[in-house]
Amino acid sequence: MIPEGMQDILPDEVAQLRGIERAVRGRFAAYGYEEVRLPVLEFAQTFERLEDDTLEAGYRVFGEHGRQLMLRTDLTVGVARMAASRFRDSALPLRFSYVAPACRPWAPQRSQDGEFVQAGVELLGDDSPAADAEVVTLLCDVLAALGLREHRVVVGTMAFSAALVESFGIGDDDETALLDALHDRDYPLLETILDNVGVDDEARRALQQAVDVSGAREVLGHARRLSRTASMEQAVGRLETVRDLVAAAGHEDALAFDLGLFQDLTYYSGVVVEAYAPGVGLPIATGGRYDGLGAHFDWDVPGVGVALSVDRLRVALEEAGVPLAVAPPPLRFVGGLGLPEQTRELRDGGLAVAALPAGAEPGGPPWLRHDHGRYELAPADGARVSGSWRDVLQALGLR
Amino acid sequence: MRLGIALGPPRRTATAIELAVRAGVPAAALAGATLPRLIAEDGHSVLLARPGDLLTLCALDALDAAVLGAEELLERGPEVVELLELEAGGARLVAASRRRGATAAAAAQDDGSAQEGHVGLAGGATRAGGLPGTTSGGGRLPRRPRVATTHPWLTRRYLEARGYQPRLVELTDEPWPAGHLLSLDLVVGLLDDGDAPEPSYVEVAEVASGGLRLVAGLAAHALRGAELAAFARRAGEAVPS
Numbered sequence: 001m002i003p004e005g006m007q008d009i010l011p012d013e014v015a016q017l018r019g020i021e022r023a024v025r026g027r028f029a030a031y032g033y034e035e036v037r038l039p040v041l042e043f044a045q046t047f048e049r050l051e052d053d054t055l056e057a058g059y060r061v062f063g064e065h066g067r068q069l070m071l072r073t074d075l076t077v078g079v080a081r082m083a084a085s086r087f088r089d090s091a092l093p094l095r096f097s098y099v100a101p102a103c104r105p106w107a108p109q110r111s112q113d114g115e116f117v118q119a120g121v122e123l124l125g126d127d128s129p130a131a132d133a134e135v136v137t138l139l140c141d142v143l144a145a146l147g148l149r150e151h152r153v154v155v156g157t158m159a160f161s162a163a164l165v166e167s168f169g170i171g172d173d174d175e176t177a178l179l180d181a182l183h184d185r186d187y188p189l190l191e192t193i194l195d196n197v198g199v200d201d202e203a204r205r206a207l208q209q210a211v212d213v214s215g216a217r218e219v220l221g222h223a224r225r226l227s228r229t230a231s232m233e234q235a236v237g238r239l240e241t242v243r244d245l246v247a248a249a250g251h252e253d254a255l256a257f258d259l260g261l262f263q264d265l266t267y268y269s270g271v272v273v274e275a276y277a278p279g280v281g282l283p284i285a286t287g288g289r290y291d292g293l294g295a296h297f298d299w300d301v302p303g304v305g306v307a308l309s310v311d312r313l314r315v316a317l318e319e320a321g322v323p324l325a326v327a328p329p330p331l332r333f334v335g336g337l338g339l340p341e342q343t344r345e346l347r348d349g350g351l352a353v354a355a356l357p358a359g360a361e362p363g364g365p366p367w368l369r370h371d372h373g374r375y376e377l378a379p380a381d382g383a384r385v386s387g388s389w390r391d392v393l394q395a396l397g398l399r
Numbered sequence: 400m401r402l403g404i405a406l407g408p409p410r411r412t413a414t415a416i417e418l419a420v421r422a423g424v425p426a427a428a429l430a431g432a433t434l435p436r437l438i439a440e441d442g443h444s445v446l447l448a449r450p451g452d453l454l455t456l457c458a459l460d461a462l463d464a465a466v467l468g469a470e471e472l473l474e475r476g477p478e479v480v481e482l483l484e485l486e487a488g489g490a491r492l493v494a495a496s497r498r499r500g501a502t503a504a505a506a507a508q509d510d511g512s513a514q515e516g517h518v519g520l521a522g523g524a525t526r527a528g529g530l531p532g533t534t535s536g537g538g539r540l541p542r543r544p545r546v547a548t549t550h551p552w553l554t555r556r557y558l559e560a561r562g563y564q565p566r567l568v569e570l571t572d573e574p575w576p577a578g579h580l581l582s583l584d585l586v587v588g589l590l591d592d593g594d595a596p597e598p599s600y601v602e603v604a605e606v607a608s609g610g611l612r613l614v615a616g617l618a619a620h621a622l623r624g625a626e627l628a629a630f631a632r633r634a635g636e637a638v639p640s
Binding site: 095150151152154184186187189201214215256258260274276277278279280282337 | 432457458459460461473474476478479480481612616617618620622623625628
């Protein structure tokens with residue numbers, strides 16, 4: 001019926017997702033992020049220029065002039081492209097938000113649907129740790145506002161491991177291969193590469209210790225002790241600043257640090273963040289700093305952002321027992337299709353009304369039936385009412 | 400603790416269970432089990448199951464951690480955090496050909512066309528370069544060998560790196576019996592260190608080898624990292640020196 005990995009989202013689920021999106025949008029707006037809507041189709045080249053397997057592995061179609069188009073695989077790239085083409089002369093920083101679907105090939109082993117909704121923010125034009133902290137704070141704020149309590153927001157940095165591997169002096173190609181294996185968490189391959197390039201035991205230990213650094217705020221002290229170069233110390237110092245700012249904003253309890261945390265997408269360059277909640281194995285939010293991304297669109301501005309998976313958030317809230325929004329069923333008005341004035345009066349009064357032809361079967365309450373000038377109302381709860389139109393309005397609290 | 404232990408070659412599985420018990424997880428009742436089984440006791444859940452299932456359950460945060468072979472991490476590229484290399488439970492992923500069938504195939508194909516159509520896989524003058532670990536008289540292997548394997552990614556990568564274009568038959572359990580039923584050029588399966596394939600097979604190459612690893616799901620690592628670190632410490636101490 002539908003392609004593998006795609007889903008029909010039904011009314012009760014849509015109501016739950018809309019409730020989540022409403023809450024998320026509210027927090028995004030509270031931090032000054034303005035919502036944008038981006039095209040679902042981009043030129044394939046927009047993603048190909050990043051040379052990232054995940055971003056390039058999208059559904060492709062040809063435009064009417066033969067250009068290859070792609071259903072977007074990522075929103076951050078789209079925002080960077082949009083900002084570079086339309087906000088180049090604007091004062092910085094820029095703050096954008098979005099709640100929109102993206103598509104990637106279906107990966108059931110990763111619980112990855114072919115289409116998924118991301119709610120995210122992008123802060124462009126500020127390369128300070130304070131900007132990193134704002135995004136992390138906003139993420140903590142959103143999760144708290146949704147009612148999650150046992151979640152964890154994990155912060156790491158790509159810069160620490162990059163500086164550590166650079167200190168090995170093993171050449172660019174081996175450095176890239178080593179970092180790729182590290183980022184993929186492919187530890188057996190990592191060991192093979194370390195063997196092949198002849199890294200000494202001390203360096204090997206340092207790498208192992210670095211990726212093992214994870215836990216609460218005190219682990220950053222440990223990370224500082226592991227630092228072998230100024231670049232590594234700088235990376236830890238930045239994390240410490242982020243930690244202090246997020247803590248000052250009141251979100252320290254949710255915070256953890258992990259120097260073994262990496263992101264799959266290659267545009268991430270500095271601080272990275274993920275959020276986890278019990279019962280959801282994969283991150284409910286991912287993000288980080290991507291200072292080189294703008295340069296792919298000839299506008300070299302720094303950027304940092306985070307995107308929440310709305311679908312995984314719904315699972316997390318269900319697992320946590322947080323009540324999800326439920327849309328009240330519409331009042332089914334039998335005979336309402338032939339009574340536009342009455343139907344309008346109900347709708348103007350704030351009721352959702354599904355008008356049905358005379359004689360139709362209304363199903364379960366709530367319903368309203370018109371028959372020869374008389375009305376019978378079966379509310380969602382409470383006793384039935386029979387009488388005039390005035391009686392109906394009174395029973396519904398509209399008069 | 401919700402721990403998964405991988406079903407695999409018998410000594411490796413027994414080692415994994417023993418390590419779990421020494422690390423304080425009530426897994427003793429799993430000893431000798433050959434089918435998936437779940438134990439829930441003293442606040443612990445221990446699942447004995449196929450490695451792929453354990454990784455799926457880790458990814459869904461249904462398990463906190465799993466003990467499985469290093470080759471499974473290579474094969475599946477899972478999104479897990481490796482907590483510890485246990486330095487125990489060594490096993491080998493071995494390529495073998497059927498002794499009688501291989502000889503017959505070699506006889507049938509030994510028509511002087513080897514330089515064009517075939518590459519020798521095993522022994523003597525026909526040994527192919529870059530196939531370490533080949534043993535005796537497996538005959539010639541076609542360029543497009545038909546291979547039954549439990550580890551398709553590793554098998555493909557290994558054979559392609561040596562110039563073959565394998566046609567893979569993917570099996571989920573021990574592949575050795577299938578070799579008696581299917582017309583195959585090779586069977587690739589996992590064996591405990593020190594073991595050889597059953598007598599009707601000739602080992603021709605070692606595709607991969609390694610010991611047990613303790614891994615954690617991403618969410619478990621983020622949410623219950625301290626508990627997992629303590630378990631990893633105990634598991635590390637449980638390994639006989």
